[in-house]
Amino acid sequence: GNDELDEFEQRMFRLDLSDPRANVIFGRRLERVRAGGDEERFIRLVRRLLAHRPVNHEAWGELGRLHERRGEYDEAWFCYDQAQAHFPQVPLRDRFRDRITQAMDRAGQQWSAPDQDAREQFLSKMQTLALKVSPPEIQPVTEDGVEEETVGDDEQELTRLLDTGEAAAAFFLARRLVTRGESWASEWLERASAQLQDDSG
Structure with missing residues (x-):
């Protein structure tokens, strides 16, 4: 019943699901x-x-x-975008864009891919979901006690995530930075992707 499903959901949010076997084990239950x-x-x-x-x-x-199918086209685009990012040989995002654009044109409506802010929000949410443990709250402080933005915070965070085995969170952070136009993060995206591939082998 619902109690069993509630318990299952709570368990999924407590577990580290990065083990490739988790996809098989939990995938069946999710179906x-x-x-x-x-x-x-x-x-x-x-x-x-x-x-x-x-x-x-x-x-x-x-x-x-x-x-x-539910008419949640932005959400569909995000998912297809992730699929295509990991398996570009099957351009699900591009096919979806063509399909939805044609359908909207026939209906006399327009659709466009989610904007950069929406993409960043999605990737930020996925990064948070990917964390195996809550990130430490670190606020840079100057000598006079005023918070200060330090150059390289994102790079430090990427380093920390990869060093602590949080490759999925690093992937979503790097992807968000690349989406924002931070070309330097492409290298980090590749590193995180490589670590994810190594972990799945």
């Missing part, structure tokens, strides 16, 4: 949640799983199709 009609819970839980295993392009594609 039962979806088959049971609890799409909202399914979406929450699949996002949690994908936050830890973002290289699972098939799951991104499935989630994108669900959002598309």
Whole structure:
């Protein structure tokens, strides 16, 4: 019943789901949640799983199709974008864009991909979901006690995330920075992707 599903959901939010076997073990259970009609819970839980295993392009594609079927086109685009980022040989995002643009044109409407702010928000949420433990609250302080932005905070955070085995969180942070136009973060995106690939092997 619902109590069992609530317990399952709580367990998924406590566990480190970065082990590749988690996709198999929890994937089957998530399909039962979806088959049971609890799409909202399914979406929450699949996002949690994908936050830890973002290289699972098939799951991104499935989630994108669900959002598309529900008319949640921006959410679908985010999922297809992630799928295509990890498996560019299958251009799910590009196909979706063509499909939705044609459908909207026929209906006399327009659709455009989510803007940069929306993309950054999505990637930031995924980064937070990807963290295995809560990040430490570190505020840079000057000698007079006033907070100060330090150059390289993002790079330091990327280093910390990769050094502590938080490759998925580093991936989403680097992707967000690249989306923002920070070309220097491309190298970090590649490093995080490589670490994710190594972890899945």
